[in-house]
Amino acid sequence: MSQAHVLSGAARRFLEKHFPGDAAAFTPEEMFVYGTDASRRHAMPTAVVRPSTVGQIQELLAFAQANRLPIVARGRGTNTVGDCVPASGGIVVSMARMNRILEIDPDDFVAVVEPGLVTGDLQAALAKQRLFYAPDPASVKFSSLGGNANTCAGGMRAVKYGVTRDHILGLEAVIPGGELVHCGGRTHKNVVGLDLTRLFVGSEGTLGVMTKLTLKLLPLPAATATLALAFADVDTALTAAASVFAAGILPQALEFMAREALAAVAGISTVPWPAGAGAVLLIRVDGSAEAVAADIRLVETAVQSAAPLWRQAAVSHDDEEALWEPRRLLNPASFKVAPDKISDDVTVPRGRLRQAAAGIAATAGELGLKILLFGHIGDGNLHVNIMHDAADSHERARAQTARERILALCLSLRGTLSGEHGVGLAKLPFLDQQLSPVERALMARVKAAFDPHGIMNPGKAY
Amino acid sequence: MSQAHVLSGAARRFLEKHFPGDAAAFTPEEMFVYGTDASRRHAMPTAVVRPSTVGQIQELLAFAQANRLPIVARGRGTNTVGDCVPASGGIVVSMARMNRILEIDPDDFVAVVEPGLVTGDLQAALAKQRLFYAPDPASVKFSSLGGNANTCAGGMRAVKYGVTRDHILGLEAVIPGGELVHCGGRTHKNVVGLDLTRLFVGSEGTLGVMTKLTLKLLPLPAATATLALAFADVDTALTAAASVFAAGILPQALEFMAREALAAVAGISTVPWPAGAGAVLLIRVDGSAEAVAADIRLVETAVQSAAPLWRQAAVSHDDEEALWEPRRLLNPASFKVAPDKISDDVTVPRGRLRQAAAGIAATAGELGLKILLFGHIGDGNLHVNIMHDAADSHERARAQTARERILALCLSLRGTLSGEHGVGLAKLPFLDQQLSPVERALMARVKAAFDPHGIMNPGKAY
Numbered sequence: 002m003s004q005a006h007v008l009s010g011a012a013r014r015f016l017e018k019h020f021p022g023d024a025a026a027f028t029p030e031e032m033f034v035y036g037t038d039a040s041r042r043h044a045m046p047t048a049v050v051r052p053s054t055v056g057q058i059q060e061l062l063a064f065a066q067a068n069r070l071p072i073v074a075r076g077r078g079t080n081t082v083g084d085c086v087p088a089s090g091g092i093v094v095s096m097a098r099m100n101r102i103l104e105i106d107p108d109d110f111v112a113v114v115e116p117g118l119v120t121g122d123l124q125a126a127l128a129k130q131r132l133f134y135a136p137d138p139a140s141v142k143f144s145s146l147g148g149n150a151n152t153c154a155g156g157m158r159a160v161k162y163g164v165t166r167d168h169i170l171g172l173e174a175v176i177p178g179g180e181l182v183h184c185g186g187r188t189h190k191n192v193v194g195l196d197l198t199r200l201f202v203g204s205e206g207t208l209g210v211m212t213k214l215t216l217k218l219l220p221l222p223a224a225t226a227t228l229a230l231a232f233a234d235v236d237t238a239l240t241a242a243a244s245v246f247a248a249g250i251l252p253q254a255l256e257f258m259a260r261e262a263l264a265a266v267a268g269i270s271t272v273p274w275p276a277g278a279g280a281v282l283l284i285r286v287d288g289s290a291e292a293v294a295a296d297i298r299l300v301e302t303a304v305q306s307a308a309p310l311w312r313q314a315a316v317s318h319d320d321e322e323a324l325w326e327p328r329r330l331l332n333p334a335s336f337k338v339a340p341d342k343i344s345d346d347v348t349v350p351r352g353r354l355r356q357a358a359a360g361i362a363a364t365a366g367e368l369g370l371k372i373l374l375f376g377h378i379g380d381g382n383l384h385v386n387i388m389h390d391a392a393d394s395h396e397r398a399r400a401q402t403a404r405e406r407i408l409a410l411c412l413s414l415r416g417t418l419s420g421e422h423g424v425g426l427a428k429l430p431f432l433d434q435q436l437s438p439v440e441r442a443l444m445a446r447v448k449a450a451f452d453p454h455g456i457m458n459p460g461k462a463y
Numbered sequence: 464m465s466q467a468h469v470l471s472g473a474a475r476r477f478l479e480k481h482f483p484g485d486a487a488a489f490t491p492e493e494m495f496v497y498g499t500d501a502s503r504r505h506a507m508p509t510a511v512v513r514p515s516t517v518g519q520i521q522e523l524l525a526f527a528q529a530n531r532l533p534i535v536a537r538g539r540g541t542n543t544v545g546d547c548v549p550a551s552g553g554i555v556v557s558m559a560r561m562n563r564i565l566e567i568d569p570d571d572f573v574a575v576v577e578p579g580l581v582t583g584d585l586q587a588a589l590a591k592q593r594l595f596y597a598p599d600p601a602s603v604k605f606s607s608l609g610g611n612a613n614t615c616a617g618g619m620r621a622v623k624y625g626v627t628r629d630h631i632l633g634l635e636a637v638i639p640g641g642e643l644v645h646c647g648g649r650t651h652k653n654v655v656g657l658d659l660t661r662l663f664v665g666s667e668g669t670l671g672v673m674t675k676l677t678l679k680l681l682p683l684p685a686a687t688a689t690l691a692l693a694f695a696d697v698d699t700a701l702t703a704a705a706s707v708f709a710a711g712i713l714p715q716a717l718e719f720m721a722r723e724a725l726a727a728v729a730g731i732s733t734v735p736w737p738a739g740a741g742a743v744l745l746i747r748v749d750g751s752a753e754a755v756a757a758d759i760r761l762v763e764t765a766v767q768s769a770a771p772l773w774r775q776a777a778v779s780h781d782d783e784e785a786l787w788e789p790r791r792l793l794n795p796a797s798f799k800v801a802p803d804k805i806s807d808d809v810t811v812p813r814g815r816l817r818q819a820a821a822g823i824a825a826t827a828g829e830l831g832l833k834i835l836l837f838g839h840i841g842d843g844n845l846h847v848n849i850m851h852d853a854a855d856s857h858e859r860a861r862a863q864t865a866r867e868r869i870l871a872l873c874l875s876l877r878g879t880l881s882g883e884h885g886v887g888l889a890k891l892p893f894l895d896q897q898l899s900p901v902e903r904a905l906m907a908r909v910k911a912a913f914d915p916h917g918i919m920n921p922g923k924a925y
């Protein structure tokens with residue numbers, strides 16, 4: 002067991018002093034849950050702390066740097082690639098107690114929050130003031146804004162509004178040594194100095210611990226509407242999706258589910274898409290009521306040549322939610338198909354989606370696996386769920402082979418290993434297929450500018 | 464004269480070999496224009512090169528690093544804060560010959576360009592395919608995409624679409640030592656590794672030389688419309704602007720001109736705003752024809768309580784351009800007011816605009832100066848032109864005092880020294896008012912990860 006996995010007496014005394022009562026945990030029983038995340042990986046923390054103040058985090062990062070203790074900060078533990086798992090041991094810092102909305106300013110169109118706040122809680126508070134924080138990862142009801150920031154989370158509305166990165170105006174973070182850094186600011190535009198704000202965003206906890214986020218707000222769109230469409234096959238559905246953009250429409254969301262994904266939710270979905278549907282598109286538009294009505298008509302015209310088998314439009318909130326429900330249920334429903342999955346979020350240039358989907362289907366056929374295919378195709382972002390039974394070593398090996406082929410395929414189409422989940426531990430073995438040694442060395446040097454001794458989430462991301 | 468200002472025989476031979484013919488310049492007559500930019504500052508380059516290939520830039524940055532020669536890359540020289548001026552001597556690298564559109568892909572919604580390309584030339588080529596590159600700095604017809612990227616240029620459409628940063632998917636750059644770095648990629652979403660792309664964006668030439676940009680495209684909005692409104696005074700106009708956002712409308716552009724700015728263009732403008740107008744708003748919306756018509760009606764309703772003195776709407780391209788012309792002519796027209804100006808692009812949180820404008824007007828009154836006030840108020844971004852006659856040393860000193868007071872005022876309102884121009888040389892003396900020593904040290908360490916010997920645009924930006 003390396004030193005990082007054993008807490009010295011001095012370290013324990015330090016933590017007990019600065020994180021009194023239940024703000025620190027040292028027993029395996031208490032710490033166990035802090036060793037995992039939605040990647041289903043696990044490693045036991047050396048200690049767990051639950052700070053309530055920035056000062057506690059500053060003290061911790063001064064001590065940790067001096068004593069070379071790894072630090073793994075976590076929000077709500079929904080990361081899918083292992084970013085919250087203390088694989089090299091170390092102190093897990095749960096940000097869950099720092100979850101306050103510090104400010105919502107309807108004149109500045111700014112919110113200031115602590116990183117442990119659940120994204121959906123902020124959105125609910127904003128909606129009451131007709132304000133809008135655009136990023137909406139699928140985990141919006143249970144993931145935190147700090148986690149979203151650390152992974153640069155995407156979500157369904159990214160096609161129109163961009164990703165988390167585009168909605169963080171500034172942030173406060175503690176870096177190793179305990180110094181407090183203020184990056185960016187409170188204005189919607191700001192070009193003073195190097196853009197450390199966006200460097201922190203997506204850094205997967207490798208540079209410091211974010212302690213405050215200043216978010217860009219927009220006016221809440223007055224209306225939304227959704228059009229659901231079923232097509233004979235994946236290729237036709239993707240052709241129809243392309244025709245929406247070609248018609249000059251930028252939808253709020255453009256989502257896709259292929260046949261196997263539809264089958265997975267068939268039992269729990271009340272949406273009456275036809276049995277023969279090979280793929281479904283869900284297209285949401287937003288704006289004024291008039292704009293939304295006009296855009297839905299334009300979308301219907303644009304997809305006409307792809308001959309949809311079925312269509313259903315929804316303009317009321319409840320009707321819309323009903324159409325979206327199967328998409329939201331897809332992740333939990335997927336485990337009805339098989340007990341285990343490899344879940345990837347590959348992304349290809351929008352024009353390569355049909356090639357990617359065809360290649361993934363071919364891989365599934367060749368290897369005799371069920372692969373659920375769905376995702377944010379407005380961004381070229383495909384969620385690929387390779388279903389298998391990990392207890393069957395042959396099937397597990399075939400699933401692994403499928404993953405390798407699919408990642409290689411997407412890179413060959415000039416895509417990326419991850420559109421929104423990050424690299425973490427899961428994608429690290431594939432990283433050299435995308436980044437050159439020059440780029441990895443550069444990232445390591447940039448990290449060292451923040452974290453010269455490599456204590457922040459070591460062994461992750463890049 | 465420091466060593467950087469004298470070209471050694473070996474350096475001259477190196478440059479003549481790798482930049483044959485007119486690709487290098489060494490005479491003061493030829494080099495003079497490469498020593499200045501729109502900041503009106505000047506310093507003589509030690510040498511000027513005009514590369515046509517990435518390989519030439521790699522050779523140059525290997526040689527420059529080995530010989531500790533400063534490198535100042537420039538696009539079209541429209542920078543307003545001195546970023547293109549070789550203040551510490553060194554080799555100026557003009558990117559003007561690397562100005563090709565390498566690719567426009569209407570399926571991927573991506574363009575790949577060389578950095579010397581003029582932004583407006585790309586937009587014109589895209590419009591033919593009904594594609595849209597959203598950033599539109601006022602200099603769009605003569606500034607380059609590389610320059611836009613290095614300053615993270617804003618522009619009128621930023622209020623809806625964000626700034627240059629939000630529209631660069633990937634880039635290629637040469638760093639000191641000559642290594643070629645590929646950052647980001649071609650997909651609309653990408654979270655693999657640290658975000659070096661956005662670190663380069665806005666870095667003001669201090670990290671490396673960008674050699675290729677991959678840009679995010681959107682569908683060209685089908686329609687636009689503009690509403691021009693005149694109000695009795697600045698405060699009322701800014702109140703009306705706030706009511707547009709409060710009504711849930713996100714316009715494509717929301718621009719503002721105060722009385723002194725209106726007076727500056729009065730002689731050349733054909734727009735019949737009333738003589739008593741204290742401020743004008745220009746509001747553009749985009750989307751489908753139906754959406755645009757509806758949004759204009761919503762804007763008119765929203766501003767009603769601010770009692771506009773005058774209004775004019777335009778839906779055809781020519782009518783719209785006529786309304787926007789005075790705004791575009793403002794910069795050249797400003798020199799009719801006085802021969803010199805200090806031009807700042809301060810930005811405040813949107814809700815603080817009225818306080819900022821009132822403070823700027825008070826400063827003008829106290830110091831007996833004409834200050835033209837206009838700008839992208841949808842972003843809280845004010846262009847402050849402090850007009851004066853620099854030949855009059857007292858007036859020049861008063862203008863400098865006005866600048867100091869206005870920058871301090873905007874920072875006290877939680878604003879930023881620069882919303883879109885950058886820091887360059889011009890804002891450097893004020894930087895410690897915005898950034899702490901911790902942040903400046905961190906930026907210096909990040910720079911050193913790219914440029915360990917400090918050869919890239921030394922003495923600028925941070």
